[in-house]
Amino acid sequence: MILVTGGAGFIGSNFVLDWLATRDEPVLNLDKLTYAGNLENLQGLEGDGRHVFVQGDIGDTELMDHLLASHRPRAVLNFAAESHVDRSIRGPEAFFQTNVQGTLRLLQSVREYWSRLEGPQRQGFRFLQVSTDEVYGSLAPDEPAFSELHRIEPNSPYSASKAASDHLVRAWHHTYGLPVLTTHCSNNYGPFHFPEKLIPLMIVNALGGKPLPLYGDGRQVRDWLYVKDHCSAICRVLEAGRVGDTYNIGGWNEKPNVEIVEVICDLLDELRPRSDGVSYRSQIAFVSDRPGHDRRYAIDARKIEKELGWRPAESFETGIRKTVRWYLSNAGWVSRVQSGAYREWMQAQYAAPAAAETLRQ
Ligand code: NAD
Ligand code: DAU
Numbered sequence: 001m002i003l004v005t006g007g008a009g010f011i012g013s014n015f016v017l018d019w020l021a022t023r024d025e026p027v028l029n030l031d032k033l034t035y036a037g038n039l040e041n042l043q044g045l046e047g048d049g050r051h052v053f054v055q056g057d058i059g060d061t062e063l064m065d066h067l068l069a070s071h072r073p074r075a076v077l078n079f080a081a082e083s084h085v086d087r088s089i090r091g092p093e094a095f096f097q098t099n100v101q102g103t104l105r106l107l108q109s110v111r112e113y114w115s116r117l118e119g120p121q122r123q124g125f126r127f128l129q130v131s132t133d134e135v136y137g138s139l140a141p142d143e144p145a146f147s148e149l150h151r152i153e154p155n156s157p158y159s160a161s162k163a164a165s166d167h168l169v170r171a172w173h174h175t176y177g178l179p180v181l182t183t184h185c186s187n188n189y190g191p192f193h194f195p196e197k198l199i200p201l202m203i204v205n206a207l208g209g210k211p212l213p214l215y216g217d218g219r220q221v222r223d224w225l226y227v228k229d230h231c232s233a234i235c236r237v238l239e240a241g242r243v244g245d246t247y248n249i250g251g252w253n254e255k256p257n258v259e260i261v262e263v264i265c266d267l268l269d270e271l272r273p274r275s276d277g278v279s280y281r282s283q284i285a286f287v288s289d290r291p292g293h294d295r296r297y298a299i300d301a302r303k304i305e306k307e308l309g310w311r312p313a314e315s316f317e318t319g320i321r322k323t324v325r326w327y328l329s330n331a332g333w334v335s336r337v338q339s340g341a342y343r344e345w346m347q348a349q350y351a352a353p354a355a356a357e358t359l360r361q
Helices: 010-022 039-045 061-071 085-090 093-115 119-124 157-176 198-207 227-240 257-271 302-308 316-329 331-337 340-350
Strands: 002-005 027-031 051-055 075-078 126-132 180-185 187-189 212-215 221-226 246-249 254-256 284-287
Touching: 002 010, 002 061, 010 027, 010 039, 010 227, 027 061, 039 051, 051 061, 061 093, 075 093, 075 227, 085 093, 085 157, 085 340, 093 126, 093 157, 126 157, 126 227, 157 180, 180 227, 187 198, 187 227, 187 316, 198 212, 198 257, 198 316, 212 257, 221 227, 221 257, 221 316, 227 246, 227 302, 246 302, 254 257, 257 284, 257 316, 316 331
Parallel strands: 002 027, 002 075, 027 051, 075 126, 126 180, 180 246, 187 221, 212 284
Antiparallel strands: 221 254
């Protein structure tokens, strides 16, 4: 079996669902169930003996040692993290607790477990660290996309914590020989995306008749990848990646935020038009910028394509249509995640007096 951490979050739950849809190998799913973890994402696996869920913290050494010894996974995939940049700006500590201290403890447990394996089990074992393109910092408009050799230059507390954990993973390979793989992916979107992130927030706010808050001038660029393509890339790296290597994963899909939001509005105009006939674009509002906002991310995904033969299956046009349809068909999921804690976050983040909103007509 494989051990997946953070498998009740956005990408982790998509990964577990896709894994078990195409393979019989069981999954041990360890997740702390923070505000971002949601067992409802995994409802489709109820009664499926191939999925074992344990609520717990990657930093709980006793628990991790016990799980590793009793389930004897052939690989550990570390998705668990605090993942939202805006939250890291308001409260960095949790990010260092989980992303750095948690990863450190997890690595120690895994090293201990791996060092006792023998023969093919020891040789075949892998630790895969799910990381982000944000560790590379920000690109100027004319700079080439991030390759695996790009300098590590994180700018937010979130990306600094992810870079720190990636360095730990690298060091555990170089110092102790732990067989690690690291992936750096661009912005994901798709089903089960928590509506604090750009794409689901815009869909949910649009349908709720609320403003669509674009930070600054809305011209920041991200490189978008449909989540299931990220999952297939991780499977490919786990299967065939070179031990100790890093792999960039991206969709060759650079777009400014304002364009993303306009596409969402146009899809909603087509699929669920407003009763007054006015376009959802009228809800776009420019608000004050994110402090230290990275201007542009772009992934050069040639290495994974050339060495491992991976390419995304979805274009942005097909992926975003599927995503908007998913949110329209899953209003119950959306309303259940919009709990009291979610409302408190929205209030803190978007009702700040400095936000000086200008509604675009
Ligand atoms: P998410 O916030 O939706 O999910 C994170 C999950 O980790 C949640 O289920 C949460 O309960 C769990 N978790 C948090 N702290 C934990 C702890 N201490 N122990 C155990 N579980 C814990 O995040 P996501 O968007 O699914 O991202 C998953 C991973 O992929 C993260 O490592 C993130 O840095 C990376 N990543 C995300 C993106 C993206 O666009 N979302 C892109 C590239 C890389
Ligand atoms: O690049 C990969 C990263 O993508 C992951 O490592 C992170 O876990 C993930 O959260 C994401 O980080 P971003 O900061 O790029 O994603 P977010 O959805 O928060 O924002 C995307 C862009 O949209 C960014 O330029 C900020 C902008 N934005 C975001 C929100 C929430 C707005 O303009 N308004 C908003 O309300």
